[in-house]
Amino acid sequence: MNLMNYQAKFPFAQRHLLTLQDWSEDEILQCLALGVKLKAMQKDRRRQICLEGKTLAMIFAKSSTRTRVSFEVGATQLGATALFLSTADIQLGRGEPISDTAQVLSRMVDGIMIRTFKQSDLEALAKYGSIPIINGLTDEFHPCQVLADLMTIYEKKGTFRGLKLAFVGDGNNMAHSLMIGCSKLGIDVAVASPDGYKPNPTYTAWAVANAAGHGSKVTVCSDPLEACAGADVLYTDVWASMGQEDEAAKRREAFGGVYQINAACLSVAKPDAIFLHCLPAHRGEEVTAEVIDGPHSVIFDEAENRLHAQKAVMALLMGDGKAE
Ligand code: CP
Ligand code: NVA
Numbered sequence: 001m002n003l004m005n006y007q008a009k010f011p012f013a014q015r016h017l018l019t020l021q022d023w024s025e026d027e028i029l030q031c032l033a034l035g036v037k038l039k040a041m042q043k044d045r046r047r048q049i050c051l052e053g054k055t056l057a058m059i060f061a062k063s064s065t066r067t068r069v070s071f072e073v074g075a076t077q078l079g080a081t082a083l084f085l086s087t088a089d090i091q092l093g094r095g096e097p098i099s100d101t102a103q104v105l106s107r108m109v110d111g112i113m114i115r116t117f118k119q120s121d122l123e124a125l126a127k128y129g130s131i132p133i134i135n136g137l138t139d140e141f142h143p144c145q146v147l148a149d150l151m152t153i154y155e156k157k158g159t160f161r162g163l164k165l166a167f168v169g170d171g172n173n174m175a176h177s178l179m180i181g182c183s184k185l186g187i188d189v190a191v192a193s194p195d196g197y198k199p200n201p202t203y204t205a206w207a208v209a210n211a212a213g214h215g216s217k218v219t220v221c222s223d224p225l226e227a228c229a230g231a232d233v234l235y236t237d238v239w240a241s242m243g244q245e246d247e248a249a250k251r252r253e254a255f256g257g258v259y260q261i262n263a264a265c266l267s268v269a270k271p272d273a274i275f276l277h278c279l280p281a282h283r284g285e286e287v288t289a290e291v292i293d294g295p296h297s298v299i300f301d302e303a304e305n306r307l308h309a310q311k312a313v314m315a316l317l318m319g320d321g322k323a324e
Contacts, residue, residue, distance in 0.1 A: 001161065004037075006029050006030055007033075010321055012027070012030070014316075015132050016317070017132075017134045019177070020181045020184065028147070028184055030316070031147060032309065034321060035308040038312055038315070048311070050079065050319045051318055055080060055081045055111075056071065056109065056110065056314065057112045058112075058114075060136075062243070067115060071314075074311040077311060087116075098124040099128040102124065102125045110131055111134065111317060112129065115137045134317065141177045141180075142278065143181070145177065148306040150309075151309050152298060152305050153232075157274075164187070165232070166190050166265070167192070167227070168228065168234070168236050168259055169237055171199030175237070180207050188217050190219050191218075193259065194222060197251075197254060225264060225268050228265040229268045232274070234274070236261045238281070255285075255286070261292075262287070262291060263290060266296060274296055275287075275298065279299060281299075
């Protein structure tokens with residue numbers, strides 16, 4: 001697998017990034033290849049202006065560090081402007097319909113990145129608006145994070161096909177998007193979650209079937225060590241996601257002491273396994289400090305790649321993707 005050989009095709013076939021289910025393997029690879037190229041251009045301080053005069057609206061109904069900063073900085077580096085719109089301030093948060101918001105913003109900006117609760121709100125923005133919609137995290141999915149994760153896996157492993165990723169923890173938005181994204185590129189995924197917190201069976205079934213078509217497999221079990229056995233990539237995420245704060249104590253009971261990436265998980269994984277976490281992390285809960293701050297952890301490369309992967313997403317969806 002050499003992403004440097006991949007040429008983005010224009011116009012890009014997809015208008016939105018709502019979920020990676022909609023993107024083909026080829027489209028994901030084109031996007032990752034452009035991310036790798038933009039990263040190299042930035043390191044060489046080469047000009048990357050391809051969205052001059054364009055504006056991205058960034059709607060946030062939940063907190064963010066990485067997503068907000070990477071989209072804002074990324075837009076600036078591509079010559080665009082990013083507008084931070086908290087739902088605490090805009091009329092959407094006071095009940096203005098999504099359909100009206102979509103049509104108004106479509107008259108003024110060139111793309112919308114939104115972080116919110118319901119996936120159906122993104123679908124409504126895409127339906128009523130006439131500009132690209134980018135999913136910056138919903139309760140169901142986090143596709144931008146997975147593009148950065150895949151870029152990091154490529155940088156560290158040089159390939160996708162034949163690798164195994166183990167996800168230990170809540171069957172949440174990250175678990176869904178990892179199963180979907182990896183199933184497109186021939187990466188095996190093994191998820192270990194407690195009963196009652198397994199990934200949504202609809203997305204699991206989708207990923208299992210999709211993986212079969214790409215020569216890999218997606219499995220869900222209850223035993224973290226079974227999932228981590230022979231893994232190339234160990235992944236976890238918080239036990240309680242944004243919006244689940246009231247369930248934190250109950251979730252600590254369900255996950256505590258078992259659903260954690262720790263030295264035991266590393267001992268059954270491949271010796272050169274890498275550790276990924278979308279962040280923010282809770283040391284001592286879903287991951288030990290020893291692992292997240294240890295030699296297998298590549299979490300800050302992963303976080304940096306949010307910038308490069310999302311610049312590729314913006315360049316492909318909001319521009320002609322030609323970053324020279
Ligand atoms: N991983 C991630 O999306 O981080 P933020 O919540 O800080 O944006
Ligand atoms: N599952 C987490 C991911 C944060 C980036 C959440 O939704 O809060």
